[in-house]
Amino acid sequence: MLRIPTKHTSQRQPRLAYECAVGELFGRAPIYDTIFSCVSPRTLVRIGRSCRTAYAASKDFSHRAYNIHRHLSRFLSEPLNFRSLQARTGTLIAGSNALQFLDRTFYPDSDMDLYVHPGHVREVLDYLVDKEGYKFRPDSTQPKDYREIVSDEWDGTQIRDESLDDDELLLYYQIRGVESVLSIERRGRDGLLKIQLIVCETSPFDAIINFHSTCVMNFIAFDAAYSLYPVGTFEKRETLSVWRARPLHDLTVEIKYGERGFAWISTLPAGTSPQNSPFYPFTDRTVGDRYTWKLPLDTRGVALRSQMNPSSSVFQCDPVIYNGWALERVQYGMGTVYKTIKSSVFRYNYTTTNYKLNFKLWLFAIEQGFLSRILLENNLLEKESWPWYVDTIVA
Template identity: 45%
Template sequence: MMWEPELPRPLPACILQEVFSTAPIYDLILCDLSPRTLVWLSRTCRRAHEAVTHFTRRAYNINRHLSRYFPDPLAFRSLQARTGLVISGSNALQFLDRSFYPESDLDLYAHPGHVYEALEWLESVGYKFQPESWQQQDWHDEVSADWDGTARRVDRHGEMMINHEPNMEYSDVVGVYTFTRSVAMDTETVVLKVQIIATKCNPIQTITQFHSTCVMNIITFNAAYSFYPVATFEERMAIQIPGSNQLDAVAKYVQRGWRVYAVFGPEHAARPQLFLLDEKRWVGDRHCWSIPLDTTGVTPRPQLSISSEHFSWDPSIENGWIMECGGYSTATHVPKIRTHLVMITIFRYNYSYPDAKLAQAIRDWSLSQGQLNHTQLTRQNWIWFDAEIPRFRGVWSSHGQKCTNYRRR
């Protein structure tokens, strides 16, 4: 009779309880688990749920994460709340991945009309402007503090009316402003680099046109979001988005461990949850990985004007997109990110939607309201109607095309 090894006995419950009651012990275990595994573990028992909750709170401490760049992270996050400034690129990826790239910088994406304030704030905390060869030595000569949100934003053909030349790497970018600051860390001096990216429409429209899906992650003042979390953090894969000239950036993420596809393959067809083709997506939807952030000490967004309804949410969460697959053969099944823009003067911010009919319904409603604004009001007493945006979505999701008969609830 062949000898059969004895199966390992399960650990006594008291030992498991002790492990998940001692932070120094369970931290060593949890730090190597993927986000999805952490979620699964948290559902096994009450003690594991408490351990994962406490670990997550420490692992995703945004104030500690930002303290590398800013001596007062809460002041920066208050700037985010006030302006809708969004962190993306490698920094957001590092935060969600619990990793660290010493050579990486901090990329901040700004809405039109908030670029001046963001640049001015950076200078106030010790950062110095580092112009490129084609830029003015003083950024004040390029960026105006007097943004007129009441002026027409698109022409009759739907093209964005921007005076600046677009960035050649990303067509949705107006300009990139680089700032540096030297700080002493441990026994060496480190040069920190922060870039303000001025967007044509809004940060989400720009981010969804990135070179690949692994960097489609953002941090707002009150939450962090990953748009494709299963592909990015579980499978370590990404789809390259055509149209970007950032081939060197793609190579950089390949070196960091991501498997990048130029076209969709059999695995993507077999596992549609990876990239959710032809599904209308929204920032913070059920397919996103969303991490609420502690906002204690963060100054909320002020009211836009005395007659405008106040809203406290970040403008990014009211944006969406849809990934489509183009081509007629497996060799040309390339991804395409499609959005429909709402750039109307009665809204302080621009929005991008995955649904053309919803975008058109909002534009139609805005015609009459815009006529009232432009004939009866001045810039000083303008009424902004951004608070209506989530209501449109709510009515549309409930009644579909009846949204054209929209009435305020």
């Protein structure tokens, strides 16, 4: 029997046709995988907000596209154990490796850079050598055995720079905050694999925020991946130079990232404001703020850090979230500025643009550090029970 459409059914036809088309597009993984693989992270999120079917499809795609264990498996045979090591040590994966993960791309000849807090370098190196089969490859200035230059003893009770002066120096490799670089290698399925351990003078974040440009200011912690300039990096495909002391004729970095699809910007034009720039200049920033892209990672099976001693508070997440900075005009362009918080009452060092907070923490560190040191010198406190404060920091 032929059914003649009524006015009511004719009004529903466009919507039914739309739902049918959406079901065809986002109801089959091979189809929506092809679509999503060609869009930026922001577009992926926006498509997912269009309807329930698209949301489910985008979630399924993201779960597979941002599979951290698959990403790490190129360099590590036990990614979950390595992430537990990250949780214990606050080690961050940064550089082009983190960029590849967030950009869902692959650079065949790239290595993996690990940024390590002071006091954890030996533990990280021993794990990669003993558990993952890597071998130390010293440069011309380093001994053959890394144990000669990386001690397994670190005294966190020693006085650090607890003054108000932030007299940072440009150290090795023309990157502020980098003390040394240790290279390890092993043979993998795809050839030679190389990991570089960046021994940080103060903290991993202090070194990362002084990278050559914004497109590599991304990092992977044990619990989340972060991009500090996601719009400029993944939407505009631009990278803003952050000034550092390197020869003007050295165009290696510009060429390399130009070949990877990023337009190099030397500086921001006069009159640029935070509202009209994807680099948010002249703005106090913190890790995880509304300008940051934070991609939570599945932490099931990751062994979280235990309480360091009965007097210490517990790390609930990676301490990188307690850092802050700003992008300002410096000598020859744009640069990152901040004050460094360094004290033996904190297990790690931090950065902030909040001068009032910096002053209050300085006073707290002086008083608490003095008290703890008096107790230590009079044998009323053991080094193993030295109180370290964690959640006191609010960048």
